[in-house]
Amino acid sequence: MRNFPWPWPTLAEAGRCHAQWRARRWPQTLLLALLMLILPPAIAHAQDAERDTAALELLEALDVDSFPAKGEAIDAIVASEDDRARYWLQSLLDGRLQRADDGRFVVVLDNTGRDWPVEDALSGEALGEMSRRELDRIGINNALRNQLRIAIAVVDLYAADLELRRASAERLLGEVDAELAEPIAAVIEEESDSRVRQRLTLALAIHRLEQGEVEAVETLQGSLHSRVRVALNRAASSDDPLLAAAAQEAVNSIEQNLRINRGLETLYFGLSLGSVLVLAAIGLAITFGVMGVINMAHGELIMLGAYTTWAMQQLLPGQPGLALILAIPAGFMVAALAGIAIERGVIQFLKGRPLETLLATFGISLILQQLVRTAISPQNRTVVTPEWMSGSLVVNDALSLTLNRMYVLGFTLVVFAALMLIMRRTRLGLEVRAVTQNRAMARSMGIRATRVDIMTFALGSGVAGLAGVALSQLTNVGPNLGQNYIIDSFMVVVFGGVGNLWGTLVAGLSLGVINQILEPWAGAVLAKIIVLVFIILFIQKRPRGLFPQKGRAAEG
Amino acid sequence: MWLTQPFNERSTQLFIGVLLAAMTLVTLLHLVVPAGHPLHVNAYTVNLFGKYLSYALLAVAVDLVWGYLGILSLGHGAFFALGGYAMGMYLMRQIGDRGVYGHPELPDFMVFLNWESLPWYWQGFDMAWFAFIMVLLAPGALALVFGFLAFRSRVTGVYLSIITQALTFALMLAFFRNEMGFGGNNGLTDFRDILGYNLRSDATRLGLFLATGVALAVGYVVCRAIVGSKLGRVCVATRDAEARTRFIGYRVERFQLFVFVVSAMLAGLAGALYVPQVGIINPSEFSPIFSIEIVLWVALGGRATLYGAVIGAILVNYAKTVFTGVMPDAWLFALGAMFVLVTVFLPKGVAGLLAYRLKRRRNDADAHGQEVTP
Numbered sequence: 001m002r003n004f005p006w007p008w009p010t011l012a013e014a015g016r017c018h019a020q021w022r023a024r025r026w027p028q029t030l031l032l033a034l035l036m037l038i039l040p041p042a043i044a045h046a047q048d049a050e051r052d053t054a055a056l057e058l059l060e061a062l063d064v065d066s067f068p069a070k071g072e073a074i075d076a077i078v079a080s081e082d083d084r085a086r087y088w089l090q091s092l093l094d095g096r097l098q099r100a101d102d103g104r105f106v107v108v109l110d111n112t113g114r115d116w117p118v119e120d121a122l123s124g125e126a127l128g129e130m131s132r133r134e135l136d137r138i139g140i141n142n143a144l145r146n147q148l149r150i151a152i153a154v155v156d157l158y159a160a161d162l163e164l165r166r167a168s169a170e171r172l173l174g175e176v177d178a179e180l181a182e183p184i185a186a187v188i189e190e191e192s193d194s195r196v197r198q199r200l201t202l203a204l205a206i207h208r209l210e211q212g213e214v215e216a217v218e219t220l221q222g223s224l225h226s227r228v229r230v231a232l233n234r235a236a237s238s239d240d241p242l243l244a245a246a247a248q249e250a251v252n253s254i255e256q257n258l259r260i261n262r263g264l265e266t267l268y269f270g271l272s273l274g275s276v277l278v279l280a281a282i283g284l285a286i287t288f289g290v291m292g293v294i295n296m297a298h299g300e301l302i303m304l305g306a307y308t309t310w311a312m313q314q315l316l317p318g319q320p321g322l323a324l325i326l327a328i329p330a331g332f333m334v335a336a337l338a339g340i341a342i343e344r345g346v347i348q349f350l351k352g353r354p355l356e357t358l359l360a361t362f363g364i365s366l367i368l369q370q371l372v373r374t375a376i377s378p379q380n381r382t383v384v385t386p387e388w389m390s391g392s393l394v395v396n397d398a399l400s401l402t403l404n405r406m407y408v409l410g411f412t413l414v415v416f417a418a419l420m421l422i423m424r425r426t427r428l429g430l431e432v433r434a435v436t437q438n439r440a441m442a443r444s445m446g447i448r449a450t451r452v453d454i455m456t457f458a459l460g461s462g463v464a465g466l467a468g469v470a471l472s473q474l475t476n477v478g479p480n481l482g483q484n485y486i487i488d489s490f491m492v493v494v495f496g497g498v499g500n501l502w503g504t505l506v507a508g509l510s511l512g513v514i515n516q517i518l519e520p521w522a523g524a525v526l527a528k529i530i531v532l533v534f535i536i537l538f539i540q541k542r543p544r545g546l547f548p549q550k551g552r553a554a555e556g
Numbered sequence: 557m558w559l560t561q562p563f564n565e566r567s568t569q570l571f572i573g574v575l576l577a578a579m580t581l582v583t584l585l586h587l588v589v590p591a592g593h594p595l596h597v598n599a600y601t602v603n604l605f606g607k608y609l610s611y612a613l614l615a616v617a618v619d620l621v622w623g624y625l626g627i628l629s630l631g632h633g634a635f636f637a638l639g640g641y642a643m644g645m646y647l648m649r650q651i652g653d654r655g656v657y658g659h660p661e662l663p664d665f666m667v668f669l670n671w672e673s674l675p676w677y678w679q680g681f682d683m684a685w686f687a688f689i690m691v692l693l694a695p696g697a698l699a700l701v702f703g704f705l706a707f708r709s710r711v712t713g714v715y716l717s718i719i720t721q722a723l724t725f726a727l728m729l730a731f732f733r734n735e736m737g738f739g740g741n742n743g744l745t746d747f748r749d750i751l752g753y754n755l756r757s758d759a760t761r762l763g764l765f766l767a768t769g770v771a772l773a774v775g776y777v778v779c780r781a782i783v784g785s786k787l788g789r790v791c792v793a794t795r796d797a798e799a800r801t802r803f804i805g806y807r808v809e810r811f812q813l814f815v816f817v818v819s820a821m822l823a824g825l826a827g828a829l830y831v832p833q834v835g836i837i838n839p840s841e842f843s844p845i846f847s848i849e850i851v852l853w854v855a856l857g858g859r860a861t862l863y864g865a866v867i868g869a870i871l872v873n874y875a876k877t878v879f880t881g882v883m884p885d886a887w888l889f890a891l892g893a894m895f896v897l898v899t900v901f902l903p904k905g906v907a908g909l910l911a912y913r914l915k916r917r918r919n920d921a922d923a924h925g926q927e928v929t930p
Contacts, residue, residue, distance in 0.1 A: 346896055346899075346900060354713060355628040355713070359851060359895050359899050360895055360899040362895055364896060366888050366891055366895065367888070369888065370885070371889075487721060490721070490722070494715060494718060523733075525732065526730075529730050532722050535719075536706075536719055539711055539715070540709045
């Protein structure tokens, strides 16, 4: 998952970062000097051959039985300033650094099968395949694994790549010990990226807190990172009353802050769920409003939209983003055509018999479901989320908003606005509204109601297809996709009232938020039940929904 | 008396006659004809027929509200299942200490969930009379509360259908939860005996089949009596023009509520007879798709005839048994196609078709007769 940093580094900062990179050699030397006091000296910056001899020595130190000795060897590698250090450490961590029978150190590229492709750990050149019997893995234990992670983080701290530095600073939170404290303090002085700086300052402050410094609490205050909270909680139960009190206070304010963030997160998830409901229900609301019939196959039209996305991605392998964008018009068209077929094939023969229409369209939904099961597969299909849609927007340490949900939310609003425009600004919209209000009168004014029916049905079904495209990014695409949403969509329509798009929007979003608020203390299932019961009671008071149509139009 | 009134109708006499004849025939073929003979009806088939008959009773209940009241209930499965659960709870208590865990009072799933004692709503179900009353009361009470709320605020038509569907959906979700104390996902099963008779013996199965047949006959007569009475006329008037009936001065919602509750109780009775015959009750009976399937039985058989509902239930379920045995994948296609074809081409169902044929033949005969005697 790619994290979008917040706050963003300014352009000026980014420029400075580049300029300062050259000047940042001396802390490295400092670290080296520090470690050299304890560790065997390492020779750096020499002729290639000399360098490889030194490197071989470093690696050979790893190939010992004693784990503490290996630990020292790892430190030596960190101190060596060799530019392959990270590569070795990572390979070691992954268990891919191995020694061949002939004494060479190799890195295994792929350990499936009997013969493994390997490359030389020193030169990096491919050595072809080796039988796994010829290879001897350099074992590590959990303590070493942890040490390796920190060592890699320390090495990364000096990397040119900003992302690497950020990740490493993140990893060092709560891992700083006396040995690292000083070099890290030096790095903070030099670091140009504010996020890395902030993380390292926190890391250092946690270390200082562990040493019992009360002032460190001040630095940590306001941070929402879980490591910080752990450290403060530990400090709050320390023997030093002054420190404990300060830490407790900081913890309390953090908890307060977290509650707010959790509230925001609930709201976000609620709006996200609500936007899905709106998308699923709005097409239904349109057809129900105009024709007074409930299309039970609406959920299956949603499913068709989702499957269209899947099919587009199958047609355009390797380009999930493009496929998704193309799936928007394609999904609309597929669902709209299916909708027209349903209208022409069945519904037009059932004029004035809304309950029979409900049954007939239910039959169609069964057929469509089974068709997908037979023709494609009863199993769920995977729809790839394009890279620009995955990941999340990190607001702070406690609150990150997943991007795909944000896109769906935005998409819903766009679809809603477009429908609003169609309904308010086009000839079709005018006719649709006229037929919704009074079919007989509209017809006598020369509106071809049958044509309006077809167009409305196509529009409503097309929107269902769009909902399917959006849903394919959030849930599994399977034959039951539509069924899961149909009852909820009806609830939205019933709650919001017919013939009013605003009603659908408000009802959908509020039902989503209500659901998410109830969920933590009632559980997902009970929350759903409560919402259903709430709607049943709600229509006692307002049988025609939140925004009923007024006047004579309401009769019928 | 109003309850004997239906026996004066020819259709009721015919229906009861056919039903009793069929029951007698099945019993004779099961008991008298030796096993191995092609005409022998084995215990499995008797059981299957019993299941169909309980479905038929359920369909009659749905036809009562849909055919005569115009209420398309997509939630009658809920009443059916509630009756089934009431019966299931009684059967569960009858297991006693013969369960896997051997607990004298708690059913197996409660022991498994580490429950200490029986929840209050399980009390009393060890007594048959209490359980049998609850079979009618539980769905009746739900229908009363729900119907009161719905009819009072004049929720009708498609809205009402959707709300009933939401009702059964909500109940399904609720019964899926283990904390509800109804066995969660697995429901109630592993029954052993009913009223002291072993549920797995052939004789008990035959008895249950006959009991279901009698229940169907009684249910049919009750429904017939209701629709034949003045109350039934008001119902039909409500169905055809609710606002007008109200303006004339009838408290429409009371009639609706009464009939709805009776229908729910009949559905509960059907569920109670269904459970011992299939040996399990689980939340899938609450699923909206089952409820809507019931409506199809009625639509296929023919609305507002009652006997049509019975024909439809038996036909569709027989088709289901055959299809799911031969080619299970095709069943949903067939079911879906039936929904479409029946609503578009056969709005009056099989019963309507029969009546049409009958009428035409009579007309032909009349026309013929006229020619002979001018």
